[in-house]
Amino acid sequence: MSKTQKIVWWTLGAVVVVGLVAWGVFRNSGSSNVIKIGSIEPLTGGAAVYGQPVQDTIELAVAQINAAGGINGKQVQMIYEDGKCDGTDGANAAQKLVNVDGVQAIIGGFCSGETIPAVPIAAAGKVVMLSPGASSPALTGISPYFFRDYPSDAFQATVMGNIAYNQKGWRTVAVMEEQTDYGTALTNAFSKSFEGYGGKVIVQAFPSATADLRSFLTTLKAQQPDALFIVTQTPAVSDDLFDQLIQLGWRPPLLIGDIISGDPAIIQKYSSQLEGAIGATFLPNASDTAYEAFINAYQAKYGGVPPYQNYMACVFDAVNLLAAGIKQVGYDGAALATWSRTVSNWPGASGNITIGSDGDRAGGDVPIVIHGAQVVPYVAQ
Amino acid sequence: MAYLIHLAILISIYAILGLSLNLVVGYTGLLSMAQAAFYGVGAYATALLMVNMGWNFFAAALFGMALTAVVAFIIGMVMSKFDGDYYALASLGLGVIIYSIFLNWQGLTNGPLGIPGIPRPNLFGFAFFDNLSFLLLSAFFVLLTYLASRFIVNSSFGRILKAVREDEKAIQVFGYKTLNYKLTIFVIGAMMAAFAGSLYAAYITYIDPSTFSVNGSIFIIAIIILGGLASLRGSLIGAVFLVLLPEFLRFVGFPDEIAAQMRQAVYGLLLILLMLYRPQGLVGEYKL
Amino acid sequence: MSILPQLIANSLIAAGTYALLAIGFNLIYGATKFFNLAHGVMAAVGGYTVFFLTTTFAQMNVVVAAAIGVLVAATIGWGLDRVVYRALRKRHASNMVLLVASLGAFTVIQAAIAMIFTSQFQTLSSVASEQVFQVAGASITETQIIIMLSAILVFALLWIFLKTTMFGKQVRAVSDDEEVARIAGVNTEKVLGWIFFIGSAIAGLGGILIGFDTGIQPTMGMELLLKGVIAAIVGGVGSISGAILGALLLGFAENFGIWKISGEWKDAIAFGLLILFLIFRPKGIIKS
Numbered sequence: 001m002s003k004t005q006k007i008v009w010w011t012l013g014a015v016v017v018v019g020l021v022a023w024g025v026f027r028n029s030g031s032s033n034v035i036k037i038g039s040i041e042p043l044t045g046g047a048a049v050y051g052q053p054v055q056d057t058i059e060l061a062v063a064q065i066n067a068a069g070g071i072n073g074k075q076v077q078m079i080y081e082d083g084k085c086d087g088t089d090g091a092n093a094a095q096k097l098v099n100v101d102g103v104q105a106i107i108g109g110f111c112s113g114e115t116i117p118a119v120p121i122a123a124a125g126k127v128v129m130l131s132p133g134a135s136s137p138a139l140t141g142i143s144p145y146f147f148r149d150y151p152s153d154a155f156q157a158t159v160m161g162n163i164a165y166n167q168k169g170w171r172t173v174a175v176m177e178e179q180t181d182y183g184t185a186l187t188n189a190f191s192k193s194f195e196g197y198g199g200k201v202i203v204q205a206f207p208s209a210t211a212d213l214r215s216f217l218t219t220l221k222a223q224q225p226d227a228l229f230i231v232t233q234t235p236a237v238s239d240d241l242f243d244q245l246i247q248l249g250w251r252p253p254l255l256i257g258d259i260i261s262g263d264p265a266i267i268q269k270y271s272s273q274l275e276g277a278i279g280a281t282f283l284p285n286a287s288d289t290a291y292e293a294f295i296n297a298y299q300a301k302y303g304g305v306p307p308y309q310n311y312m313a314c315v316f317d318a319v320n321l322l323a324a325g326i327k328q329v330g331y332d333g334a335a336l337a338t339w340s341r342t343v344s345n346w347p348g349a350s351g352n353i354t355i356g357s358d359g360d361r362a363g364g365d366v367p368i369v370i371h372g373a374q375v376v377p378y379v380a381q
Numbered sequence: 382m383a384y385l386i387h388l389a390i391l392i393s394i395y396a397i398l399g400l401s402l403n404l405v406v407g408y409t410g411l412l413s414m415a416q417a418a419f420y421g422v423g424a425y426a427t428a429l430l431m432v433n434m435g436w437n438f439f440a441a442a443l444f445g446m447a448l449t450a451v452v453a454f455i456i457g458m459v460m461s462k463f464d465g466d467y468y469a470l471a472s473l474g475l476g477v478i479i480y481s482i483f484l485n486w487q488g489l490t491n492g493p494l495g496i497p498g499i500p501r502p503n504l505f506g507f508a509f510f511d512n513l514s515f516l517l518l519s520a521f522f523v524l525l526t527y528l529a530s531r532f533i534v535n536s537s538f539g540r541i542l543k544a545v546r547e548d549e550k551a552i553q554v555f556g557y558k559t560l561n562y563k564l565t566i567f568v569i570g571a572m573m574a575a576f577a578g579s580l581y582a583a584y585i586t587y588i589d590p591s592t593f594s595v596n597g598s599i600f601i602i603a604i605i606i607l608g609g610l611a612s613l614r615g616s617l618i619g620a621v622f623l624v625l626l627p628e629f630l631r632f633v634g635f636p637d638e639i640a641a642q643m644r645q646a647v648y649g650l651l652l653i654l655l656m657l658y659r660p661q662g663l664v665g666e667y668k669l
Numbered sequence: 670m671s672i673l674p675q676l677i678a679n680s681l682i683a684a685g686t687y688a689l690l691a692i693g694f695n696l697i698y699g700a701t702k703f704f705n706l707a708h709g710v711m712a713a714v715g716g717y718t719v720f721f722l723t724t725t726f727a728q729m730n731v732v733v734a735a736a737i738g739v740l741v742a743a744t745i746g747w748g749l750d751r752v753v754y755r756a757l758r759k760r761h762a763s764n765m766v767l768l769v770a771s772l773g774a775f776t777v778i779q780a781a782i783a784m785i786f787t788s789q790f791q792t793l794s795s796v797a798s799e800q801v802f803q804v805a806g807a808s809i810t811e812t813q814i815i816i817m818l819s820a821i822l823v824f825a826l827l828w829i830f831l832k833t834t835m836f837g838k839q840v841r842a843v844s845d846d847e848e849v850a851r852i853a854g855v856n857t858e859k860v861l862g863w864i865f866f867i868g869s870a871i872a873g874l875g876g877i878l879i880g881f882d883t884g885i886q887p888t889m890g891m892e893l894l895l896k897g898v899i900a901a902i903v904g905g906v907g908s909i910s911g912a913i914l915g916a917l918l919l920g921f922a923e924n925f926g927i928w929k930i931s932g933e934w935k936d937a938i939a940f941g942l943l944i945l946f947l948i949f950r951p952k953g954i955i956k957s
Binding site: 044045082084086087088091092095096099100113116117124136138142144172179180181183184205207258 | 498589591
């Protein structure tokens with residue numbers, strides 16, 4: 001075809017493309033008698049095993065709020081964005097929610113990886129972010145527009161370092177560290193705590209795509225540590241690790257990260273290996289009425305108890321906590337940011353929530369131990 | 382509108398990456414799968430200097446380019462022994478090694494934790510804080526890169542590169558030290574990629590190793606193959622197309638889980654179809 | 670030192686795994702002279718076929734399911750050649766084109782698997798723990814012994830097959846020089862088709878056995894491919910016995926490397942080995 005025709009076709013194509021994308025992007029502009037709240041969690045990818053239940057829990061909480069008349073008479077509408085547990089996607093998601101959808105508050109991210117880059121974007125847009133699950137110590141005090149109702153991993157590490165050194169009398173702990181932001185942060189925090197007491201930490205680190213952990217374990221085993229701390233995040237890795245521990249016939253005293261202790265499937269499958277394993281996690285009081293009510297409501301709506309209950313309770317609370325804030329100061333990011341630091345002993349399904357000046361939830365993890373495939377509080381002997 | 386600006390910025394960054402790799406692959410015929418590694422060196426150098434030492438963006442980016450030049454020189458020397466698909470494999474291996482350094486050298490790069498809080502560029506007091514100004518900045522650098530690339534390919538230097546691509550032995554007979562030419566363009570391409578990394582770091586304000594893995598290199602290759610090898614316009618078109626593709630798919634309304642995989646399937650299918658029916662890409666001049 | 674037997678065992682197990690991928694890869698390379706990156710995803714195809722069969726038909730015998738899995742992988746590999754590579758070969762497409770096309774095929778098939786089966790990790794074995802044997806101070810499971818035996822058996826059978834049968838001679842003829850073989854009357858396209866069939870079958874078998882050992886996920890193909898490629902090239906491009914040697918070298922280098930150097934550099938060690946060989950002995954240990 002002639003040159004002119006080519007130019008015409010290309011221009012047409014470009015116009016169509018831009019038009020389509022713009023339309024797809026703009027058709028979301030809604031009315032003003034709803035309160036649009038944003039949310040970022042991993043809806044696809046490996047972390048979707050968490051992200052899906054997070055979305056379900058938020059839906060549950062929102063349905064309850066809307067059934068009771070909404071907030072200040074307005075119905076709540078959630079806009080979900082997929083953070084994929086990844087920095088770029090988290091940033092993209094925040095960009096869209098803040099700049100296109102014009103939300104004043106975001107519940108998310110769930111992973112620290114998708115949250116950290118999103119915070120400056122939200123802060124620039126004067127949007128408040130409440131994370132129900134990002135636990136990286138790097139988020140402490142990151143911005144006045146960020147707060148979280150899930151405790152920082154720094155607590156978990158301190159609790160475990162203390163038990164390991166002072167109560168169990170261990171002096172050398174080996175660590176199997178999966179190289180994710182969670183795994184590395186937790187390992188570093190634990191090393192800091194345990195070495196602070198005078199203990200020694202030997203680490204074997206590996207990327208998430210590793211299936212063959214035998215030589216990592218063999219090398220650690222040869223150094224005869226007093227205990228083994230397993231810090232894994234990906235279910236595939238956890239499964240392979242325990243499988244291979246059994247194969248190698250190694251039964252060291254175990255310390256486990258809170259993602260493992262929060263995974264009933266792994267605990268069930270490897271209950272024998274995990275018997276007596278010590279961890280520290282955020283453990284809601286199972287007999288708390290609010291907690292029970294949440295579990296029952298989830299079961300009624302979805303036909304099964306929620307997985308990762310300690311996280312989901314915080315997700316549930318995050319929605320309700322934010323709703324309480326909106327009721328109190330109105331739906332405005334800056335006002336909510338200021339309000340967030342005043343939260344004190346707010347009763348939630350996950351316990352009483354107090355937010356410190358650095359945005360962290362005060363009071364953190366309690367030591368737990370696995371007994372009979374159940375997570376129970378750890379009692380010092 | 383703001384989201385379009387965001388997409389446009391991403392397109393600019395990938396356009397620079399596409400141009401940088403096209404010089405090496407399209408014009409010189411070296412199938413390098415390590416471009417994301419240089420992208421990463423630039424990003425990390427810039428991020429670390431800005432966050433830890435308070436350097437200005439432009440100074441940090443320049444340093445990043447210089448550092449990348451050194452790294453690329455060394456790698457280029459190693460790679461000079463290979464050609465064709467061996468070159469591709471060797472570059473793949475080197476890319477993995479550099480990625481491992483990003484991931485494991487925690488003391489320097491923070492490993493998987495990444496580097497958050499990278500400030501936006503600041504030029505004589507003007508902070509490119511809002512996205513529109515950042516877009517203008519990155520568009521300016523796309524233009525700069527495009528002009529520089531055009532200058533290179535139209536010069537006699539560029540003609541030698543194309544000759545190397547077509548028949549290296551022949552041109553060696555004429556006395557040209559092809560190694561020097563290949564090394565030079567490799568370093569130049571790496572430096573451009575490094576600058577793209579600096580832009581990326583300052584835009585997203587956070588970097589971690591996952592952006593700079595082998596998959597990242599494969600994405601850049603897809604851009605230039607789709608757009609067209611040995612065509613500068615092609616690199617720009619390829620960048621536009623591939624960055625907007627996920628937006629299309631999202632628009633078409635696939636369920637989320639399927640949409641992410643669908644995007645991968647479309648990439649793969651595009652590569653196959655292009656190789657079968659249009660190896661020169663959309664507007665390219667060189668068939669692989 | 671008591672750690673040695675276990676490290677040796679680990680190395681051998683890893684070598685068995687890599688060998689199963691490398692043998693097929695080298696078989697295909699030997700005949701077609703291009704790096705078929707789609708080879709890795711055949712392992713995933715095999716694994717997932719067995720997963721599908723054993724979860725849908727609870728009474729199905731595992732060995733039968735495995736046999737079907739191998740056949741499915743073989744067929745898809747053969748189909749890929751028939752539909753894509755053959756057309757490219759007719760056009761005398763360069764190796765780089767085939768490499769890029771194979772990359773596209775890899776991406777498409779992997780995405781298809783993820784769409785059908787979700788990205789979730791799955792285990793093939795229904796028992797949480799299987800029998801562990803103690804051999805000379807090292808622990809090995811039944812599956813791992815099968816992996817090692819399979820690698821040896823496949824190699825032996827293939828070697829005999831290639832050396833003694835008429836078809837084997839044709840394969841070697843095509844590997845040496847396709848043009849000449851065709852002139853001599855060999856139906857090269859049919860032979861190549863069978864090579865893809867057999868090579869992909871072996872990869873499928875590898876994927877199934879690995880699935881029983883450490884589970885399956887859609888992305889398992891990439892890691893296996895990369896390690897298989899390293900083993901194949903290091904051992905000797907195009908050589909079946911080279912594949913075994915390369916796998917052994919890689920297995921030992923990685924596992925002893927974990928012991929002596931911190932484990933996080935395992936991948937860098939593997940690729941460093943590749944680069945070393947590419948520089949100093951690009952044809953691999955066994956020059957074929």
